[in-house]
Amino acid sequence: MSNKQHYLVIDLDLCFNCNNCRMACMDEHVGNDWKPYTESMPRHHANWIETTQKVRGQAPRIDACYLVKPCQHCENAECMKAYPDQVYRREDGIVLIDPEKARGNKDLVNHCPYHAMSWNEELQVAQKCTMCAHILDSDQQPCMPRCAHSCPTESLRHMFVTPEEMDKIVKEEALEELHPQLGSKPHVFYKNLYRFTKNFITGCILKDNDCVEGAEVVLNGEGVVFDQKTDCFGEFKFDKLEPGTYAIEVNGKPIKSVTITESLDAGPIEI
Known part of the structure; x- marks a missing residue:
């Protein structure tokens, strides 16, 4: 059995806030029911993938960058610890919410330290990025999340590699975790994160x-x-x-x- 895992790598140097990733995510999930992975995303107020601007310095010498933040698909997921019967982690590293078992539990949203989960009032269920697991499990090509497929600059990359291979990539590209102090071991890594944190x-x-x-x-x-x-x-x-x-x-x-x-x-x- 393969021990390959799914990862996302996001490069702040290459993102210019085009929002293609967000639009592709909405195109894939608004009005589409992908059970058992997830249910339809609401048209408004869903933060499955967010982009936050950071402006450093003062005019005329400033630096503007954009941080793209989906679910981090953590190995030590706080949401999974709080509600292990409602949130589960697959062998390939993707963390999913069971929409039936999590129905009516609004508190689940409060257990994501990255604030990457939102509440669907109509369906009464917590929702988040699934890394387009329904696509990854199918023969649909290209076999990658819609956000990565739609990124024109390849700021957002999908990787399906072993943990050992990912460790090597992290070192070679000087990748970082978002909020490493949490100890959550996310499967989303960032390049040039210093533009947001330093x-x-x-x-x-x-x-x-x-x-x-x-x-x-x-x-x-x-x-x-x-x-x-x-x-x-x-x-x-x-x-x-x-x-x-x-x-x-x-x-x-x-x-x-x-x-x-x-x-x-x-x-x-x-x-």
């Missing part, structure tokens, strides 16, 4: 009110030291930073110290 410090180096290209900028603080040269616009940007205090040096001279709780544009710096 901070940056940026700025522009000027001399005589003109951009300085090639200036050496050093950032020192919170146990890390980074250095880079300014680009043709005199700009620098240090990313993947934790909140804290950092010292900025330019061409070996201390310039300023900044304390950040979020991404910061340090503004024009005259040297």
Whole structure:
């Protein structure tokens, strides 16, 4: 028997908020009853897949990204622990809600720490992403979730591999879990998640009110030291930073110290 599992990989660098994934999900599930996997999705107020915008920095130097969040299909699913008779995990890693056994249990929605479950008032049942298990179990081609199939940039990828193969992919692509502190062992991984969870410090180096290209900028603080040269616009940007205090040096001279709780544009710096 194969021990392959289903996974999703979502790259924040490639998502530009086209919402094709959400529309494909609705096209597949609104008005369609896929029992025993799930029942019809309501036309409104269903969050089977959500996209959240994050804007970092201040104008004119900002960074906008989008986090796509379906059910994480956790190995240690909180919903499954709370109601093991209503939520189950298949051998291929997909977590499903039994719509008949879960009927009338609105509390089930409260047991997803990722807030990826919604309540269908008309059908009186909790619902979520099924990873299009009804498609994966059929001969329908291409054999992948509709969201992944509809993504024009391949920001959202479906993988059917062994856990060992997935561990290798996670290391090679520097993939991360969303909220790893939960210990839920999700089957959805993220690439470039730092754009949503970390901070940056940026700025522009000027001399005589003109951009300085090639200036050496050093950032020192919170146990890390980074250095880079300014680009043709005199700009620098240090990313993947934790909140804290950092010292900025330019061409070996201390310039300023900044304390950040979020991404910061340090503004024009005259040297």
